[in-house]
Amino acid sequence: MNRIAQVCVNLPARNIDKVFSYAIPETLHFLDIGWRVVVPFGNRTYEGFIVALSALSEETSFEYEVKPIMDVLDSQAWFSDSMLQTAKWISEYYLCTLAEAMRLFIPGKTGIKSEKQFGIISGLEQAAMEQILSRLPPQPQAVYDYLKKHEPVVLSKLKKVFGDYTEAALNDLLANKLIVCTTTAKKRSVPQFTTSVRLAILPAEAEIYLETLVGKPAQKRLVALLLQKEEVKYSDLSTWQITRDTVNRLVKAGVAENVKQQVLRNSYSGMGLREQTVRLTPEQQQTIDRIIPTIDEQQYRSFLLHGITGSGKTQIYIEAVAAVRQQDRQAIVLVPEIALTGQIVSRFKERFGEDVVVMHSKLSIGERHDAWQRLQEESAGIVIGARSAVFSPVTRLGIIVIDEEHEFTYKQEEQPHYHTRQVAAKRAELEGAVLLLGSATPSVETYYEAQQGRHILLTLNKRIDHSLLPEVQIVDMREELAQGRRSVISAPLQQLLADTLQRQEQAIILLNRRGYATFVLCRECGHIIKCKHCSVSMVYHNSSNMLRCHYCQASCPAPDICPVCASRYIRYFGTGTQKLEEELGKIFPQARVIRMDQDSTGRKMAHDRIITSFSRGEYDILLGTQMVAKGHDIKNVTAVGIISADSALNLPDFRSAERTFSLLTQAAGRAGRGDKAGQVVIQTYNPEHYAIMASSSHNYEVFYRQEIEARKSLQYPPFSELLKLTVFSSDENQARSQAEHIARQLGKELPYDRQTEIIGPFAAPIAKINNSYRVNILIKSKELANIKSQIVELKLNSRNDVLLDIEPLNIL
DSSP states (O other): OOEEEEEEEOOSOTTOOOOEEEEOOGGGTTOOTTOEEEEEETTEEEEEEEEEEEEOOTTOOOSSOOOBOOEESSSSOSOOHHHHHHHHHHHHHTTOOHHHHHHTTSSSSOSEEEEEEEEEOTTOOHHHHHHHHHTSOHHHHHHHHHHHHHOSEEHHHHHHHHGGGHHHHHHHHHHTTSEEEEEEEEESSOOEEEEEEEESSOHHHHHHHHHHOTTOHHHHHHHHHHHHSSOEEGGGGGGGTOOHHHHHHHHHTTSEEEEEEEEOOOTTTTTTOOOOOOOOOHHHHHHHHHHHHHHHHTSOEEEEEEEOTTSOHHHHHHHHHHHHHHTTOEEEEEOSOGGGHHHHHHHHHHHHGGGEEEEOTTSOHHHHHHHHHHHHTTSOOEEEESGGGGGOOOSSEEEEEEETTTOGGGBOOSSSOOBHHHHHHHHHHHHTOEEEEEESSOOHHHHHHHHTTSSEEEEEOSOGGGOOOOEEEEEEHHHHHHTTOOOSSOHHHHHHHHHHHHTTOEEEEEESOOSSBSEEEETTTOOBOBOSSSSSBOEEETTTTEEEOTTTOOEEEOOSSOTTTOOSOEEEESOOHHHHHHHHHHHOTTOOEEEESTTTOOSTTHHHHHHHHHHTTSOSEEEESGGGSSSOOOTTEEEEEEESTTGGGGSSOTTHHHHHHHHHHHHHTTSSOSSSOOEEEEEESOTTOHHHHHHHTTOHHHHHHHHHHHHHHHTOTTSSEEEEEEEEESSHHHHHHHHHHHHHHHHHTOOTTSOEEEEEEEEEEEEEETTEEEEEEEEEESOOHHHHHHHHHTTGGGOTTEEEEESOSOOO
């Protein structure tokens, strides 16, 4: 062993942020920077990432025993140099550990699975051992006898043999020091293989051998079959009434041989493989002509493609990716939600076939691992997925496309709180790749940066196929109420839906809520049923007659009487997707309605199945939450209804107007994308708000001018940077006092130039989630670098009761 590896151990602990030295054994002499390895750490085994190497000399000394690396997880280095640099940048910029940053680049949170295993302690005198066992119940004695014959045995296998009393028996044996417990590690993702059988001799020899198989009909059938087919899969043998024993006999005779091949798991295999010829519009051609020269230069450049809904942005992405693939470089295409993946995958597969792999969290770890393997081996050149796909192990990156770049789902809500757009920009910069951001409603920050020249601004102002933007009608729900109409579906929307159904066209209804009702209230005493673990009301779900918390997922049966005053005047208030579905059924009993929200899309590929069914015309109305408003291009959709358009405007968040404008504009853009005119009804209690008025005319510039002035006057992004610090505690007073102490510590070092402002501490709007109280501190600054340095110096970034969110999109 003459080399030392500096290994970042994949530990969940935030207070351990350092690398550890491990010796590289001769058997693993090929190891280099970027490999994933298995290492001992304490009395357990962990995954690790090699981040540096050094030579071992006689002068080298260590404070601790240097243990050797135990094994490798892959057949090549997982991290390229640029991936490693990106991980280090994430660690520094978002104030997380290097392990947390590197963990983002692997499928699942770790590449290995640790499991307890048990064996007997050797060296015990027989008489002493028997005396101890005689005092124990029969179950520990049976487990001990089993371990004596089969050791070491993993816990899962022992449970299969001994059932429920396994752990109690093991505890008795451990307490009496008869057995020892260790941990074993195995790869979390195991490649999947298929086995086939083929001839091991020449066909002419097989013909002769066939004549000798008198009285052996099964062997004769198999030899005859192998003469017709090169290989036969084991899974297909039963079709010809051939058993594995028959195969084994021919293999033993040297006539046949087994062939093992890896099967790459792919839920999207065979999707969208009909190639279509697309003619670009003049506007599209001008746009792509500006992008391709920068791709040819192979230098970092970022573009913002601002195109109205239906203007053909996806085709621009396809043409740009095609130019990258011609250079034999790879592409990452990001979409904001899994619900949008299916359609864009289909479009790309029409052009690129099996060169496309898909990556998102609904796929199994095995599927993600196989997709990443194809990218590493360069047998695929394009990866499409949600935000985590930005970490894909592409080896020769040429472009990163971020579709609907304004979407808030590109921000990771868990630690580390990275923003996909920032990570993509850093990765593209390191690899000399193009970054292409696209949206009909760009984020205010991105559009401002484009105005300042940090992105090259490209625009598409016309819809393809000469289709027009839909007409939008704003319905003031206050007037509906004044006229005695209390339905959640206004009269104009009812009329629009009736006309649409009569023409055998389709409609989309957007409601930014799920469940049957938003809360359950007792009309006798006013009690609202809230979650016991969170400071929010429980939501009623009609299909299961259950109340559910949408934060901690706690649930309970819906009560018939009030739990406080025992009154039977329990009523359900507000409108959820389930209740709206029920109301649509009453108004339009002949309409075929399908619902798409978090509750109906829990299963794998559920989004794609719903959208595919709706696209085929199997349903008349698609009803759902935000996921129905984005990305879908269905020609027969001519009507869109938006319920509670202003609900987000009431949130105490400076981005509420931006969120409202984007959602309404995107939802309205689903209508009239074919050769039929589209119509949209927006229902609101605040029709005068500039975000709603601008969305009704599809006018981003009007919205942007008013929004940017409001941001400037209050010095909110893009005119400042934000950092949100949240203190957690099961004790409300402790959470508050800790937050106040932190605010005082940070305030002592503030510069006197008024460039930085500390807002708070203040209780989070949802003050308790899952029995944990939350207190926020918001820091607004022209430059966060000094504040970040203070946070590191005070070790706030390593505390388990503190969460840091750099550039938060949600300040609630």
